Amino acid sequence: MVSTAESFLIGGAAACTAVTVSNPFEVAKVRLQLQGELAKGGGEKIYKNVGDVLVKTWRYEGVSGIQRGLVPAYVYQILLNGSRLGFYEPLRRTINRAFGFTPGEQVAATSIAAGASSGVVGAMAGNPFFLIKARMQAYNPVLPVGTQHNYKHSWDALRSVWKAERWRGLIRGMDAAIIRTAMGSSVQLPSYNWTKRTIVENGWGKTDSTWTFLASSAVSGACVCMVMQPADTALTRMYNQPTRRLPNGKMVGVLYSNPIDCLWKTLKTEGPLGWYKGTTAHFLRIAPHTIVTLTANDLYLGWYRMASRTADGGITAGA
Template identity: 40%
Template sequence: MPSNAVEFFLGGIATCGAGLFTNPLEVVKTRMQLQGELKARGTYQRHYRNVFHAFYTIARVDGLLALQKGLVPALWYQLFMNGARLGTYQCLVNMGLTKNSKGELSYPRAVAAGAFAGCCGACVGSPFYLIKTQLQARSHQAIAVGHQHTHHGMTHGLRLIYSDGGFFGLWRGVSAAIARVTVGSAAQLSTFSATKEFIKDSKVFRDESILVPITASMISGVAVVVFMTPFDVISTRLYNQGLDGKGRGLYYRGFLDCFLKVLMKEGPLGFYKGWSASWFRLAPHTVLSLVFWDQTRILYKNIQDSFTS
């Protein structure tokens, strides 16, 4: 069994691998979530009609490389956030805190463990998510949506944010991130663990078959999209908004204010803007990250066994 420190590292590396492939979908998702911000449906120009149109539009106007905007902070975010999230969750599993007195997986305990792990990950990775979102939203004026920041890259952006808001300015919007990752993590990790356990017990596949984590990941991805998308929209809005001269948000004062304004201006469907992009991004990202995570842990165990045998 990997040590606690190794669990954090393996979790981060696994999701970095997934992020490398899914970052273009994250760019598309961010643009679609910012489109028509605080405007009623039908009252704004839709630069991005759907996922495929958004891919084409961004590549045509901003250039093909624009689909990888924010990749550097995105990978750092994956390393820190998911390293802390998956590492914390696995540590709780290793301690037996997700099982009941009979030694069986307890779904409520798995949900609580996933939520706690997500909260830890969100706090650790928040500054990287902040700059990632702002870089991904920046585009040519012809297809611009949301507030347009002037960052040239991750380091430049972090310096500007720090100079404007100080140390705590780097954690602006973290309240939404905590809700987003806590809900998403609880849905993802508990569903993944429960489904994986069910598949193994039913003997549908061999215990060591890669089809076990792939199947569990696909089901987990659906749960994540359903439960996390509204919090994802709020998180994107809070992270991307500009600041006034006093360092206050131009549109929202915080999580609750953002929730109420989106509900009043855009209606309930406003919380599911970019839902299709979220699914296209979250489903493969969930599958890739959890499969990579599962396989890196097996690889590490095999390497460890080879040295001790």
């Protein structure tokens, strides 16, 4: 049995592998979500679609633009997916036992609860890094969209936020992050496990086949994208909005007071499609990201177990 700490590390390694592939689409998603923010009818379009974002970003900013925010993305993914993948199974087994099920039994309600809970833990831990990642990815010196935050690097971003707002700045948008992550986490692993089990039980693929990994991950990614897109748009906008200082010294957002306020104002000015800006980029990010994360997690877990058995066998033989 792999320990919680080992699951956390394996999950974090899998997530970092995935984010290297998916980060360019995250940059595109952020910029599309901020384009025409609170402008009637969606406002002027600097970018036509996800492909246009990637082409223009590459043309004017090069590889540093395409991979903008990669370092905080790594840290965030270690904390989020390490928690999501590392704590999911222990939480699911604990919840199962609490409600009278056997620990290994797959129950939809307890699986969703475990997924949401593990995701919330990761979102809270990783919030400062998601915040600076979003701000760094939104920054474009040539074709700016939304509020622009010009940070030299990740440490400069954290230091600037801390200097201006202290802890309140680092936890800004955490309510939106918790909602977004809970929604995504509640369906990611349950849909992955359900799809994988369905494929195996119907004889469409073997448990350890690449086809089974890819198909299960693709379905899981689509489910996550559909469920959390509006919350994701709200999160990006809350992270990136300008702030002002009240007479009592408290720093508050200029545009939105909370995620619900953000969604409502977006709906009023941009219509329901405003919630779904960047959906294509989101899916193009989340599909390969989910596929690589979950596939790598299964592979790394298998390799770790194999290495552990080999090491144990060697120790036993030597004894």
